Amino acid sequence: MGKKTKQIAIYGKGGIGKSTTTSNISAALVEAGYKVMQFGCDPKADSTNTLRGGEYIPSVLDLLRENSRVDAHDAIFQGFRGVYCVEAGGPQPGVGCAGRGIITAVQLLKQQDIFEELDLDYVIFDVLGDVVCGGFAVPVREGIAEHVFTISSADFMAIYAANNLFRGIQTYSNKGGALLGGVIANSINTDFHREIIDDFVEKTQTQVVEYVPRSLTVTQAELQGKTTIEAAPHSEQAGIYRRLAKRIAGHTESKVPSPLDAKELRAWSAGWADQLIEIERRSERLVANA
């Protein structure tokens, strides 16, 4: 006891690769000997699947639905090399309040002093979406995560989501909330993708922590219900995840980002869209000429 648990939140739009990346970071950190908990904050409750052989675990909110009092221990499961897995869970789409669900789940663990009891080195929150309501902002608020990373591809919708998150961070930054560690660029396979992301982080005064390529190894691992670290420990992709994990673990100085406002963002994406069309045209011409 006595050490301070480092708490990190990873945000990004649905399907962008949050859970995949987070799980690989968690796996890499346990592999390196740390005590790690991955905390899924997505009503889908599938954040930790690849840490547990593809298996779903009962969520905190599932337990809350069934019982009048919940022992947080009942919601904690161990996976790959002892990593602790927790899913907040949430309602069916279209009913209830998922944001409140996250508040509830996080508070429950905090009140029962779980992070201290398990003597954790890292808690990594895998959080859905851009900041949609107060509930989803919980992990960036004071006293929970200190550092936030956002996952984005070069896709505009993903960048919109990242920019929105930056705005959330800005709101909470002067009230002791979490600051931005940087962007994890996912599915970056071309220089062009890289240029878009680089430009975005420059405009918003942040940084890219790692470029993660889209890779079949990831897909194959996922099919076995495993992280890349577990399924293909010697692959190049595993190496990239390890490097990412190390950077995140070693990361200390986070900053307040400068998100683009709606107009700037539109102008910015329009600029890139023009270039994109230009490139496509050129490649079409190439195909036609061939």
Added chain:
Amino acid sequence: MPINLKTAVVETREQRLGTIIGWDGKASDLSHESAYARGGCASKCGPKARRICELRGPFTQGSICSEQMVECQAGNVRDAVLIQHSPIGCGAGQVIYNSIFRNGLAMRGLPVQNLHLISTNLREKDMVFGGIAKLEQTIRDAWERHHPKAIFIGTSCATGIIGDDVESVATALEAELGIPVIPLHCEGFKSKHWSTGFDATQHGILRQIVRKNPEKKQEDLVNVINLWGSDVFSPILGELGLRVNYVVDMATVDELAQMSEAAATVGFCYTLSSYLAAGLEQEFGVPEVKAPMPYGFAGTDAWLREIARVTNREGKAEDYIRNEHARVKPKLAELREKLKGKKGYVATGSAYAHGLIGVLRELGVEVDGSLVFHHDPVYDSQDPREDSLAHLIDQYGEVDNFTVGNRQQYQFFALLQRVKPDFIIIRHNGLAPLAARLGIPAIPLGDEHHAVGYQGMLNLGESILDVLAHKKYHQDLAAHTKLPYKKWWLDQKDPFLFARSV
């Protein structure tokens, strides 16, 4: 870890203690199922809480919420302001708690004033865009208007759902204004029982008001955790050379701050005092007096002796106890004579009911039924000397029809039919009208100290005689009113007909 002051949000009673709000059976069975009797249980129970099977049914009537208890505690601190961060409806409680506050102040001989509660008055727009800016404005208004010694912020269902970040604003303004700005998390939906609201207030006070490293100790000061009751504790504790520090209601912020300097903490009801007393002992080393509550001879004797022991005043206590026994016993005998053959029913908060039933039995009044609004299988200290239910059963015997229910009027009819009492003792509105319509008079215990101590037995006896005279009114009324329940339901013997055990 018994009490966790690290997080701003208090742990609910059901989480901490395993509190239930639905149960029906013999008092001894409930006592047996509770933690004190059963001791630790295997895996399912937390560090303290015990799981008692609870009755839950589809039909429920409006209860009371934690936010209301925050209003009536934090909102009644004389030189503080309570901000209700909520739509205007939660603020409606200002009316009742103002009336109670004013009458309480008058009864205690303190200057009468209106309470200082301010609603942030959130509207639809705020539900979408967040209410934080309004909260900040209202904190500033509170400061400019009243220059309070502390500002409490009570949350509400609405702000809990939209997830307003109350802590951050509170922290920033606390630094700016230089007074404690204390978020109290009391969203109504968070707990099934309102007593979590007591804990929420006390949690905030322990975290942000109680003096951290008191320079001096006041070895003759005793914290008395109460509500608005009349000042019966000063004369009693005065006999031991002790001074009373009443908290939380009608106290000043400084009186709250000095709790850490006191020699001990006592209460008149563990439901109310459990959290604060345990917290003061755990965090500040102020011993909680762990004894039966001060009702009836045995309870009051033991309570006084324990206070005397904790504050090193044993000799004085024995004199006082002897004199009081001698003074009270003949009068009690007269009352017993007058109350012979009468049957009473107690419908109040949990620990409080345990005490009152004891007093009724001292008065020779038969009690074979009681409704308590919730049941805590254990209190925060976990000390068996605080097991008020066991004390009742050991000293005064079984209560055959012991029911736990959070003020469900529809069940009350059947409960009363079971035992057919001559009168009922009630605290909390809602049940007395039904009893009245059955021709049964009720004693509404506004002054919660009425039955405390030796004199309390006499007080309660007199009140019963007064209220029995009301019977004429109630019987007349019974002949002329109709209840809003179907005959089929009123014919049912089991008030928990629709419920199942969970």
Added chain:
Amino acid sequence: MSIVETKIRDLPPASLAPAKTNSIEQIRYGCAIGALQSVAAIPRAIPITHCGPGCADKQFMNLAFYNGFQGGGYGGGAVVPSTNASEREVVFGGAERLSELIESGLKILDADLFVVLTGCISDLVGDDIGAVVRPFQERGIPIVYAETGGFKGNNFTGHELVTRAIIDQFVGDYAGEQQTGVVNLWSLLPYHNTFWRGDLTEIKRVLEGAGLQVNVLFGPESKGVSEWKAIPTAQFNLVVGPWLGLSTARHLEHKYGQPFLHVPVLPIGSNETARFLREVLDFAGITAGPARDKAEAFIADEEARYYKYLEDFTDFYAEYWWGLPAKFAVIGDATYNLALTRFLVNQLGLIPARQIITDNPPDEFREEIRAQYRRIADDVATEVDFEEDSYAIHQSLRQTDFGHKPPIIFGTTWERDLAKELKGVIIEVGFPTSYEVVLSRSYVGYRGALTLLEKIYSTIVSRSA
């Protein structure tokens, strides 16, 4: 030239006046779900609430109990079913819970009409209440629903939402005849107005005395749901008060082609009541003939009795040695505020020093309300303020010039201490009235006006020694 000179008030300099903020200290209304007491005001109707565990109790205890100690009524107070929504209903939605509550409630409760009201929780998480209630309606159960989350507005708003829900979902369509001489009365807000029971009784009494048949709809004189079912058969709707009920009347005009008469001033005293009755009679088309004669006879009879008492009162009013107040303030909802101000100015010749309306009338009505005060008497004009925050209200009263005599303040419990501070007299006439026990007392019409005089001057006289 006016007899009474109403001074243009010395308003505090702008720099001293606190800027208006969102804060409301010492509330003067509940929230929309407070309309559960409007349901309870309908004989044999029971509200069903889908909200947090405190909402129903809070609205009832404060609107109906610590306000004249009126009691909850047949289906209000502690009877009110509630889902007592918990974390579970918040996170997962509460529709199923509501459904089981209604289903079981139908077995237990004996009522002619159920009205489901929702609170903040349900309205925020977006439970589909229509989908829960409709199957019950399809089974022929008399049940309707209104979404009354607290952030939607105050209990005045809630009252109109509930009224509308009952009309649309329970009363339903109607294409038949309308009956001459029958009128639906829309006036005081039940329970919130401390004297509503007595007042509605008196209004009904005088209208019936004048030969009309009245669907009073709320309170002890209402026949319950049969009266509601009869709404479309009435000749017209009568809205008494500056604004509450107008949107209902407009809706009924649209729905049933029923005309409505809006009388902004709730009548207190003989002159106002006679004027009121004649206006209603004219609107009803009873302008001449035996029916009108009968009505006029009733008015004359009431008037005679009223003035007999007033004559006797004159001995006191003219001769009381120890001084009577001259200036007054009224702090209250628009309906009572306007009614009292008119009575005090016109009947008693008191001088209005400060009038503050506290029920937050919708903006569209405010200009017309202001105009009412500007012609409060033929020769007296005054200004009215709209304010709901008691801190601002009290500051404004402190800065009011009440002249050389102690003022008389018609207000609420919140003004008790302030009245003392100003060395004046307080008459509690509105929510919250925590220091009066009110049963059938009325302050309106012929009889109520006399009671009001008794109340005002007993309070003053009892302070003499």
